[in-house]
Amino acid sequence: MSLPYIVGNWKMNGLRASLAEARAIDRAAARYPKVELALAPPATLISRMRDVVQTIDLGGQDCHVEESGAFTGDISAAILKDAGAEFVIVGHSERRSTYRESDETVCAKAQAALDAGLSVIVCVGETEAQRDAGDAEAVVTAQVAGSVPQGDDVAPRLTLAYEPVWAIGTGRVPSLDDVEAMHRAIRETLLKVCGDAGSNVRILYGGSVKPENAAELLGADEVGGALVGGASLTAESVIGIVEAISPAGSE
Numbered sequence: 339m340s341l342p343y344i345v346g347n348w349k350m351n352g353l354r355a356s357l358a359e360a361r362a363i364d365r366a367a368a369r370y371p372k373v374e375l376a377l378a379p380p381a382t383l384i385s386r387m388r389d390v391v392q393t394i395d396l397g398g399q400d401c402h403v404e405e406s407g408a409f410t411g412d413i414s415a416a417i418l419k420d421a422g423a424e425f426v427i428v429g430h431s432e433r434r435s436t437y438r439e440s441d442e443t444v445c446a447k448a449q450a451a452l453d454a455g456l457s458v459i460v461c462v463g464e465t466e467a468q469r470d471a472g473d474a475e476a477v478v479t480a481q482v483a484g485s486v487p488q489g490d491d492v493a494p495r496l497t498l499a500y501e502p503v504w505a506i507g508t509g510r511v512p513s514l515d516d517v518e519a520m521h522r523a524i525r526e527t528l529l530k531v532c533g534d535a536g537s538n539v540r541i542l543y544g545g546s547v548k549p550e551n552a553a554e555l556l557g558a559d560e561v562g563g564a565l566v567g568g569a570s571l572t573a574e575s576v577i578g579i580v581e582a583i584s585p586a587g588s589e
């Protein structure tokens with residue numbers, strides 16, 4: 339069984355001064371060998387961060403579908419890799435809503451990441467209105483089916499992140515029953531999309547994870563880790579999350 343994977347998404351936060359937090363998170367990673375830690379800082383910090391961390395993975399928060407070209411302001415998976423990234427997040431709900439990214443676009447971005455030699459974290463999640471209407475599982479499983487590229491070599495470099503849109507940055511989290519039901523539905527869809535290899539794809543939970551709720555959420559069935567926004571910005575809260583799920587020195 340793979341280790342819990344905790345991925346910090348710094349979003350549009352982080353200046354050079356923040357490298358000290360990354361260094362502290364990296365040092366902590368060495369003390370918690372039963373957890374895998376990763377950060378997705380702003381793209382401008384990846385290269386500098388690569389120079390000061392040793393244990394944690396680094397990734398981008400989005401990539402273009404093309405490898406290079408006349409796309410002002412965009413960044414490609416190849417450029418992220420060149421800067422020192424190992425993975426890229428695609429389909430975050432803030433991209434899906436603000437930039438109207440469709441499942442087709444997210445799938446093309448995921449394929450571009452794989453083609454560039456990166457791993458990919460594909461995000462899915464329902465809105466509050468969709469959950470209230472009883473459509474959450476249908477919406478999320480359709481996003482998985484439409485956003486995950488086909489192919490035998492996809493599953494080993496794929497991570498899914500289930501992030502209910504209404505739980506991101508709000509302090510609200512779904513019930514454990516709802517988290518487990520959704521993760522099971524995602525697993526079933528992954529088995530259809532990726533075949534047997536879908537059983538090994540990690541499914542992260544994301545949405546208001548913090549030290550106080552991490553042990554409970556990450557103890558849920560089929561939850562293989564967490565995608566963490568606000569609580570990933572300081573080493574103190576990242577260490578709090580890691581300590582909650584795998585106390586230092588525990589067997």
Ligand code: PEP
Nearest residue numbers: 506507544545546567568
């Ligand atoms: C996120 O944006 O991916 C996220 C989970 O944010 P937060 O942890 O702040 O809810």
